[in-house]
Amino acid sequence: MKTTICNSAKCRFAGIIAIVAVIGFSMAGCDNGSPASRGGTYTVTFNSAGGSAVASQGGIASGAFATEPTAPTRAFTPGVGLWEMPAQYIFGGWFAPQAAEPFIFATTAITADITLTAQWAAPISAVAANDVAAAVAHVNANPGEYTLFVDANIPLTGDNARGLNASGVNLTIIGIGGERTISLSSNGRMFTVGATGQTGISLTIGNNITLVGRNAAAHGANNNNNQTLVLVQNGASLTMNDGAQITRNTATGNNQAGGVHVTGTDSTFTMNGGVIYGNNATGTLSGGGVRVTGGASFYMSGDAVIQTNTVTGAGSAGGVYVTGINSTFTMLGGEIRGNGANGLNTVGGVGAADGALRMVTGVIYGAGSANPNTSVPGPASSFAVLRLVGNPTPGIAESGTLDGSGNWDPASAVSLLPAGTGARGTNETIRVE
Numbered sequence: 001m002k003t004t005i006c007n008s009a010k011c012r013f014a015g016i017i018a019i020v021a022v023i024g025f026s027m028a029g030c031d032n033g034s035p036a037s038r039g040g041t042y043t044v045t046f047n048s049a050g051g052s053a054v055a056s057q058g059g060i061a062s063g064a065f066a067t068e069p070t071a072p073t074r075a076f077t078p079g080v081g082l083w084e085m086p087a088q089y090i091f092g093g094w095f096a097p098q099a100a101e102p103f104i105f106a107t108t109a110i111t112a113d114i115t116l117t118a119q120w121a122a123p124i125s126a127v128a129a130n131d132v133a134a135a136v137a138h139v140n141a142n143p144g145e146y147t148l149f150v151d152a153n154i155p156l157t158g159d160n161a162r163g164l165n166a167s168g169v170n171l172t173i174i175g176i177g178g179e180r181t182i183s184l185s186s187n188g189r190m191f192t193v194g195a196t197g198q199t200g201i202s203l204t205i206g207n208n209i210t211l212v213g214r215n216a217a218a219h220g221a222n223n224n225n226n227q228t229l230v231l232v233q234n235g236a237s238l239t240m241n242d243g244a245q246i247t248r249n250t251a252t253g254n255n256q257a258g259g260v261h262v263t264g265t266d267s268t269f270t271m272n273g274g275v276i277y278g279n280n281a282t283g284t285l286s287g288g289g290v291r292v293t294g295g296a297s298f299y300m301s302g303d304a305v306i307q308t309n310t311v312t313g314a315g316s317a318g319g320v321y322v323t324g325i326n327s328t329f330t331m332l333g334g335e336i337r338g339n340g341a342n343g344l345n346t347v348g349g350v351g352a353a354d355g356a357l358r359m360v361t362g363v364i365y366g367a368g369s370a371n372p373n374t375s376v377p378g379p380a381s382s383f384a385v386l387r388l389v390g391n392p393t394p395g396i397a398e399s400g401t402l403d404g405s406g407n408w409d410p411a412s413a414v415s416l417l418p419a420g421t422g423a424r425g426t427n428e429t430i431r432v433e
Contacts, residue, residue, distance in 0.1 A: 042110050046094065047117040048072040060110045068094075068105035074120055078149060080176065081125025082135045085145045089120040130154050132182060135171070136162055136191075143168035150174075150209075153181045158188020158214070160227060164203055164236070165195035175208030175243075183212035184249075189227045194236025194267065201236040205244040205274070213249020213258075215280065224250035224282070228261040232296070235266035242273030242303065254283035257291035257321075258309055265295040265326070271304040271334070284313040285353070287321030288339060292355065295326040300362065304334035307371065314344040317351030317387070319364075319373060325393055327355035330408065331362040331432075337371035347387035347425060348373030352395030357386070358408050359399045359416065359432040366429040375427075383425030386416065394421050399432045 044066040046054035051072035060066055074089040093102030094116040103116050126142075127134040130152045139146050143166050150173065156162075164171060173182075184190055190211055193203045205211065214225040229249040232238045238260065240246070246259045258279025262269040269290065276289045288309030292298045298320065300306070306319045318339030322329045329350065341348045349364045350357055365372050366385035375382040388395035400412035417424050 042113050044110060045113075045115040046072075047115055048074070049118045049120065050074050051089070051091070051118055051120070062111055063109045065108070066105055066110055072118055074118075076123055078123075078125075078147070080129045080149050080151045082127045082138060082146055082148045083123065083125065085147050085172075087123065087147075090123055092119040092121055095119055132156060132173075133159075133162060136164065139169045139171050140164065140166045145170045147172045147174060149176050150180050150182075151177045153183070155183055155185040156190060158184050158186045158190070158225065158227065160188050160192065163189075163192030163195070163231075164201050165192070165198060166201070167198045168200045170200075170202045170204075172204040172206050173209050174206035179208050179210060181210045181212050184214045184225065184229075187214060187226050189229065189231055191230045193230065193232045193238055194234035194264075196234055199235060202239065203230075203232075203237075204239040204241065205246070206241050207243030209243070210245040210247060212247055213279065215248050215250040224252050224280075226252050228257040228259070228291070229279070230260045232260065232262040232267050232269055233264050235264060237268040237270065238262065239270045240272065240274040240276075240304070244274035246274075246276045247278045250280040250282065251286070252282050254313065255285050255291075255293075256281050256283050257287045257289070259287075259289045261287070261291045261293075262296040262298060263292075263294040267294070267296040269296070269298045271298070271300045273302045273304050275305045275307065277305070277307045277309065279309045281311050281316060282313055284315050285321070285323065286311055286313050286316040287351075288316070288318040288341075290320045292320065292322045292327045292329055293324045295324060297327075298322070298329045299332060300329070300334045301332035302334060306334070306336045307338045308340075310340045310342070311346060312341075312343050314346065315351075315353070315389075316341060316343060316346050318346070318348045318375075320350045321353075322351065322355030322357060322395070323353040325354050328408075329355070329357050331357070331359045333360075333362050335363045335365065337363075337365040337369070337373065339373045341375040341382065343382075345381045345387075345389070345423065346375055347383045347385070348375045349385040350397075351387045351389075352397060353388075354390040354393050354395060356396040357398070357416070358413075359397075359430070360401060361432050363432075364430045367427050369429055372429075381423045384427040385425070385430060387423065387425040388417060389423045394424075
């Protein structure tokens, strides 16, 4: 091997050029810190931990940022208490592995594949367990859709001022673990639904809930209530579902209802199921079970039953009393049976004074049935099943169908009683199928 040493200036310059070239080539292959120079991209995966799915984000260059996704949701199954619906876990943010604080998308660069996991916190009931009065106060102060789940029997003082009275308040009450009673311990209404100038208010009595009023039989002589149990007014609505009951309330005074009094234009009572039974009204022009007046509407359907309610005041109806022009009772199913009246110009089943009964399907039981509606002593102007009266506009009772929009079809209407004026009625069962 021959080694040549060059000491000339020309040789030294050539060597320097060669070294610079080598260094330049080496630097060209180094990472200069840019995403492109590092090569490849990364993926951010989201584990919603039982919540709704969130799509991963791929193709993120090293050093770039991921986009914070819309927060997922996770359904919560509530227990006893008051819950805003739909009940959901509270989203606490996205967390990187072993991180104690939420991932900050705007300032945390992505430098590797990563999985972010959602953290959740269970919601807390807005009120103490089984506190109906506190629940009503809370929903009025914080309008929305709520469900109150109760697992105990609850006494309430009668309170004509307690009720749902703020726009947009919707409250459902459901019993869990078996039937639960909410009972009055003093005179007054249990619930008032609706208030002047307020809209979109509703109360739903759900499964396993029984509303119990006051009467002499349960509370001793002279301890009847002085109010209807539930008043629906000013365009508000009440709904009863399967498994709900309203019972044992005696309302004294005229123009009352033992169970439910629905009054005023656009006020609505929808009875999808459940039972209204054992209530009583002692005054004139009252309804033992239900009173519909002032242009209000009552819809009865499914397996709903109104039974064994009574009245003793003149002009009243044991089951349902409908009074006032544009007040309507539309029967879409269910049964009215075993109700009674004992007074002048009364009816055991359904009475319409200026108002209307419209039957699409359902039964109002009379003579010869196992559970007939009755009227005692039965003068010529009193009837067991149906009584129509009105001045100047007579009450109406018709069978018929609904139109394509679910409204009553006047063209289908067939009178349930012969045309006439004054007091008219029947003691025979009315069945529409």
